[in-house]
Amino acid sequence: MKKYLILLITLVFIFSCKDKSTTKTIKTPTTSNIKYATGFDIVTEGNVKKLVIKKPYKNAKKQFTYTLTNKTDFSKLQLKVPITNVVVTSTTHIPMLELIGAEKYISGFPQTKFISSKKTRNLVDNGTIVELGTEQQINTEKLLALSPELVIGFALNGNNKTYNTISKNNIPVLYNGDWLEETPLGRAEWIKFFGVLFGKEKQADSIFNVIEKNYNEVKKWALKAPKKPTIISGSLFKDVWYMPAGDSFIASYFKDANTHYLWQDSRGTGSLSLSIESVVDKGLKADYWIGCGLLETKKGVQEKFPNYVAFSAFKEDRVFTYAIRKGATGGLIYFEKSPTRPDLMLKDIIKITHPELLPNYELTFFDKLK
CATH class of the missing domain: 3.40.50.1980 (Nitrogenase molybdenum iron protein domain)
Incomplete structure (x- = not known):
C-alpha cells in the first residue's frame, strides 16, 4: 500500500510539473514609433494606447503612464482623447499645434504677447485665446472658468503650486518635457505627443517624417x-x-x-x-x-x-x-x-x-x- 501511495504522489508531482512547464504566458505585443525623443513614448498594447511621460521635469525620479481612452479619470491615469479644449503654457507648443491643425482648440495661454505666429495671434486678438497672466503666476480663476479638458504645462520640478491647484479642481495637468531633449530631432518629435492627444496621430507622424528626412538630407549636404x-x-x-x-x-x-x-x-x-x-x-x-x-x-x-x-x-x-x-x-x-x-x-x-x-x-x- 505504501508503494502505491509513493507511486501516486510521484505521478501527481510529475504531471503537475509538466503542466507548469508547458503553460505559457501570452504577452500582448507592445509597439512604439518614437525614434529620437527620450522624454516620452507612445506605446500600443493590443487595442490599448498609452502615453508615457518619461521626463516630466528635470531630475524627475518617476515617470507617468496615461491610458488614452474615452473617459478621463486622472486618479487612474486615464485620459480622454481627442482633446477639444486645452490650455498650453509654452510658445514651443504653438507651431506643433498649428502643423496638425489643433491651434483652434487652445482656450488659454499665459503671456500671450510672446506668441509670434500670425495664425494663433489672430485667435488671441479676437478673444478666442484668453490671457492667463504669467507662467509663474497663472490666473487660476480665469483658467478654471475656461473648463479645459487638459492643461499642458512645463516645470522645473514637481512642486508647482499652480499646477497642484489646477489638479485639485479636477483638471488634468500633463507635463511636456520637450525642452529637456538633447537632440534637435528629439525635440521635434514631440509633435507626436500632440498628435496622439488631438486625434491627429497619423498627421503628426507624417509631418515629423518630412522634417526628419529634410534634416538628414541637409546634414549630408554639409x-x-x-x-x-x-x-x-x-x-x-x-x-x-x-x-x-x-x-x-x-x-x-x-x-x-x-x-x-x-x-x-x-x-x-x-x-x-x-x-x-x-x-x-x-x-x-x-x-x-x-x-x-x-x-x-x-x-x-x-x-x-x-x-x-x-x-x-x-x-x-x-x-x-x-x-x-x-x-x-x-x-x-x-x-x-x-x-x-x-x-x-x-x-x-x-x-x-x-x-x-x-x-x-x-x-x-x-x-x-x-
Whole structure:
C-alpha cells in the first residue's frame, strides 16, 4: 500500500510539473514609433494606447503612464482623447499645434504677447485665446472658468503650486518635457505627443517624417563643405559667459552643419558658465559667432560689451543673432519655432558657415549683426 501511495504522489508531482512547464504566458505585443525623443513614448498594447511621460521635469525620479481612452479619470491615469479644449503654457507648443491643425482648440495661454505666429495671434486678438497672466503666476480663476479638458504645462520640478491647484479642481495637468531633449530631432518629435492627444496621430507622424528626412538630407549636404569653420556661441550675462555645452542640442547643430565648435569636447547638455577671459583665450580667432544672446546691433554691442570688439568674428561681420526676428508683439520667432523645425535651423547654420552649399536659401531665424 505504501508503494502505491509513493507511486501516486510521484505521478501527481510529475504531471503537475509538466503542466507548469508547458503553460505559457501570452504577452500582448507592445509597439512604439518614437525614434529620437527620450522624454516620452507612445506605446500600443493590443487595442490599448498609452502615453508615457518619461521626463516630466528635470531630475524627475518617476515617470507617468496615461491610458488614452474615452473617459478621463486622472486618479487612474486615464485620459480622454481627442482633446477639444486645452490650455498650453509654452510658445514651443504653438507651431506643433498649428502643423496638425489643433491651434483652434487652445482656450488659454499665459503671456500671450510672446506668441509670434500670425495664425494663433489672430485667435488671441479676437478673444478666442484668453490671457492667463504669467507662467509663474497663472490666473487660476480665469483658467478654471475656461473648463479645459487638459492643461499642458512645463516645470522645473514637481512642486508647482499652480499646477497642484489646477489638479485639485479636477483638471488634468500633463507635463511636456520637450525642452529637456538633447537632440534637435528629439525635440521635434514631440509633435507626436500632440498628435496622439488631438486625434491627429497619423498627421503628426507624417509631418515629423518630412522634417526628419529634410534634416538628414541637409546634414549630408554639409559634408560636401571643403573645410570646417570654427564656431563660438552664447554671450555674457552678469559677467558670466553662458556657452552651449558639448552634449547640448545646440552643439548637435554645429556638429551636423560640419563645423568645428570650439567647445564641442566639453561635457554637459546645458550651458557652460565661463569667464570672458577663458572665452577670449579660446575663441578670439573663431570664424563665426552664432547666437549672441539678445544683441541686435554692433553699436549696441560696443556700448554694452566693449570687450566683444576684439573677436575676429565681430571685426569681420560674422556675428549672427536670433534677436531681430520677432512677432507683432515682441515674441522671438527663434524660441517659438526652431524646436519644431530643426531642419530649417540646420539650414540656417549651413547657410551662414557654408553659403556656397545653399545659394538660394534665405535665413529663417538668424540675421547678421549690423
